[in-house]
Amino acid sequence: xxxxxxxxxxxxxxxxxxxxxxMNITANGLYALGASPIMAHEKGEMIDIVNIADALVLNIGxxxxxxxxxxxxxxxxxxxxxxxxxLDPVGVGxxxxxxxxxxxxxxxxxxxxxxxxxxxxxxxxxxxQSGKGVEGNLEQAPREIAKRFYERYQVTVVVTGxxxxxxxxxxxxxxxxxxxxxxxxxxxxxxxxxxxxSVLAVVDNxxxxxxxxxxxxYYAIASEMARKATDLPGTFQVVFIxxxxxxxxxxxxxxxxxxxxxxxxxxxx
Amino acid sequence: xxxxxxxxxxxxxxxxxxxxxxMNITANGLYALGASPIMAHEKGEMIDIVNIADALVLNIGxxxxxxxxxxxxxxxxxxxxxxxxxLDPVGVGxxxxxxxxxxxxxxxxxxxxxxxxxxxxxxxxxxxQSGKGVEGNLEQAPREIAKRFYERYQVTVVVTGxxxxxxxxxxxxxxxxxxxxxxxxxxxxxxxxxxxxSVLAVVDNxxxxxxxxxxxxYYAIASEMARKATDLPGTFQVVFIxxxxxxxxxxxxxxxxxxxxxxxxxxxx
Amino acid sequence: xxxxxxxxxxxxxxxxxxxxxxMNITANGLYALGASPIMAHEKGEMIDIVNIADALVLNIGxxxxxxxxxxxxxxxxxxxxxxxxxLDPVGVGxxxxxxxxxxxxxxxxxxxxxxxxxxxxxxxxxxxQSGKGVEGNLEQAPREIAKRFYERYQVTVVVTGxxxxxxxxxxxxxxxxxxxxxxxxxxxxxxxxxxxxSVLAVVDNxxxxxxxxxxxxYYAIASEMARKATDLPGTFQVVFIxxxxxxxxxxxxxxxxxxxxxxxxxxxx
Numbered sequence: 001x002x003x004x005x006x007x008x009x010x011x012x013x014x015x016x017x018x019x020x021x022x023m024n025i026t027a028n029g030l031y032a033l034g035a036s037p038i039m040a041h042e043k044g045e046m047i048d049i050v051n052i053a054d055a056l057v058l059n060i061g062x063x064x065x066x067x068x069x070x071x072x073x074x075x076x077x078x079x080x081x082x083x084x085x086x087l088d089p090v091g092v093g094x095x096x097x098x099x100x101x102x103x104x105x106x107x108x109x110x111x112x113x114x115x116x117x118x119x120x121x122x123x124x125x126x127x128x129q130s131g132k133g134v135e136g137n138l139e140q141a142p143r144e145i146a147k148r149f150y151e152r153y154q155v156t157v158v159v160t161g162x163x164x165x166x167x168x169x170x171x172x173x174x175x176x177x178x179x180x181x182x183x184x185x186x187x188x189x190x191x192x193x194x195x196x197x198s199v200l201a202v203v204d205n206x207x208x209x210x211x212x213x214x215x216x217x218y219y220a221i222a223s224e225m226a227r228k229a230t231d232l233p234g235t236f237q238v239v240f241i242x243x244x245x246x247x248x249x250x251x252x253x254x255x256x257x258x259x260x261x262x263x264x265x266x267x268x269x
Numbered sequence: 270x271x272x273x274x275x276x277x278x279x280x281x282x283x284x285x286x287x288x289x290x291x292m293n294i295t296a297n298g299l300y301a302l303g304a305s306p307i308m309a310h311e312k313g314e315m316i317d318i319v320n321i322a323d324a325l326v327l328n329i330g331x332x333x334x335x336x337x338x339x340x341x342x343x344x345x346x347x348x349x350x351x352x353x354x355x356l357d358p359v360g361v362g363x364x365x366x367x368x369x370x371x372x373x374x375x376x377x378x379x380x381x382x383x384x385x386x387x388x389x390x391x392x393x394x395x396x397x398q399s400g401k402g403v404e405g406n407l408e409q410a411p412r413e414i415a416k417r418f419y420e421r422y423q424v425t426v427v428v429t430g431x432x433x434x435x436x437x438x439x440x441x442x443x444x445x446x447x448x449x450x451x452x453x454x455x456x457x458x459x460x461x462x463x464x465x466x467s468v469l470a471v472v473d474n475x476x477x478x479x480x481x482x483x484x485x486x487y488y489a490i491a492s493e494m495a496r497k498a499t500d501l502p503g504t505f506q507v508v509f510i511x512x513x514x515x516x517x518x519x520x521x522x523x524x525x526x527x528x529x530x531x532x533x534x535x536x537x538x
Numbered sequence: 539x540x541x542x543x544x545x546x547x548x549x550x551x552x553x554x555x556x557x558x559x560x561m562n563i564t565a566n567g568l569y570a571l572g573a574s575p576i577m578a579h580e581k582g583e584m585i586d587i588v589n590i591a592d593a594l595v596l597n598i599g600x601x602x603x604x605x606x607x608x609x610x611x612x613x614x615x616x617x618x619x620x621x622x623x624x625l626d627p628v629g630v631g632x633x634x635x636x637x638x639x640x641x642x643x644x645x646x647x648x649x650x651x652x653x654x655x656x657x658x659x660x661x662x663x664x665x666x667q668s669g670k671g672v673e674g675n676l677e678q679a680p681r682e683i684a685k686r687f688y689e690r691y692q693v694t695v696v697v698t699g700x701x702x703x704x705x706x707x708x709x710x711x712x713x714x715x716x717x718x719x720x721x722x723x724x725x726x727x728x729x730x731x732x733x734x735x736s737v738l739a740v741v742d743n744x745x746x747x748x749x750x751x752x753x754x755x756y757y758a759i760a761s762e763m764a765r766k767a768t769d770l771p772g773t774f775q776v777v778f779i780x781x782x783x784x785x786x787x788x789x790x791x792x793x794x795x796x797x798x799x800x801x802x803x804x805x806x807x
Contacts, residue, residue, distance in 0.1 A: 288577070294562065330577070334580065360576065363578075363586060363587055363590060364582075364587055365583070453569045456565075501570075501779075502569060503780040506776075
């Protein structure tokens, strides 16, 4: 749990340009984890905010054209500074506007990692507008979706679902913790994206795959422990935030369930 | 509880153009109910989002002129597609801007249902700016307020308060469940509007009055059950979200308390 | 606890032009306290909303240029009407945009009170951009920071931290209640600012210092009582909202811990 522990020590400042639905849970989840959140999206302060930040999250959930412009300014500043930029393509299949925005971000910026559900990553991997209904059918093949995405963009990707995949140049991880109750609380995917950004912010070398896998694993185990306390979503959200703070290395060691599929995409990917 | 059960089966996608205060509780409440929320307000994606949605909610709580423009685009697309448009005129008496916006929406769009408190619906029924203080005085006559609103606009209306009224062409329902603690948690009126939109989304014929009455009743009983667990607002909100998911048909049958005042406005309304 | 009790009696309407992260907790906290929240930021309704409001809160957490314009319109209307305007300079050291905005608000408007943490008030007192890291170092000298701020602006100021200071013309209060867990829940500083605005709204004379000190004390004691129930942030937020409603005069009398340092700045300040 070395990366999470570094987050707790260093309290990296995560600049979130994110959607209005999840700003509150994102900030609270980052505080619980040990990171420091800042939310800002005024064009005129993007460069200053990036200058004090340790990672940048771009989340298109309630994107407007004005905020997209801010994302591009912040993203370029983050690339120049050398801090990781993490992209969450929320509902990218839902509109041409979102698709164009994500394509523009992927083309213009050096994105460290993309995190989405199967439908979102499938849409980006195939450039087919999928809309809403596709999600269910895709649950079977998250690894294949991740592979297609990686082959197209050469960007590390996390696909979340019944099982989670972390797929990048230095390895592929299949992660089996978690609870379906996460899908009944808004913002749990978005918060995971910001949690991943927090660990990338404290990685000293560029081993983003391993760090992201630990973040996904930690998050999923915290959710499993919250699920033991309740099967209802209001209470679950409260206990889950608690567990993001209190989960110990011992609990994590006990419960983690993941496979390293390959450590060298060049040979086996 | 046939309409709520259809929501649970079909998970209709509810497009909420709503205020920034309540986006999070609205999304979580809809998930708990069994519906799927989407929040979006960028003009450039309104038509695409409506194309995948099963109902549209327009809520003016933190309205801006840009978002009003998006509401008109989305509303026209929803009318064309034939999905219900539900309007929540939050604080319509508080400013001329809100009054003009609501008049514009009612005039331009085919609104399936309006949900508001007594002061809001009174303001619209009489076109008198009421401001804040009026609310208390109006509690006595929700049915009269609903009648005056319906006579002016011929739009099905839900007036919430100590008692709730559903008033439309095919019937008038007086509902007596609920708890005053709902008024101490922000967004509970707004979320009810989105819950009503969820049942309208799964109504096969146009019997919106009956479906809306069931939604109001379900919602009020869930709040009563949460009120049994606590009389304080922080805990209440958590348990209420839980109950929106877990309330059973048996509990609903046991507790529901409403009168059907008339089933034919043509004769008795 | 005379001021809090007046809030409960009169339910003042607090107009919050605030950031998107904290709108929900601010509204719920104000309801729990006994005040009435309204959030609005459309330029075209600022004058109408101020006309029905009893106090105005300006919070720059996710400020945009459009919202700054609305703040200036609302602030001028509030000054004209004679209701208190309370400013929260969230993260003012984080960007030149925020610094310029706060300077503009302090210069253009008659601000009744500013509430911030040590780093924010230090930045304003010295006009040195402090960024993020400064916060820790400043914890030692909140009183000195408040004094420097007051000397520059002649505006009553609340500096929150391990200890809290209320500093104004009619007195200086040092308050020692509270819990560090408040720093792990987003929006607790912003909500305090709106709670202070609520008591200023019911002060009959202009003794803002005494009223603000009571509000800070009430808030901190509610947090201490919530802290007795839990040491984790998800549960803490829920119980804290409960306590904002349920804290009694007896509990407050028992637990309050503050010093009146001086009642006359003219002599000793």
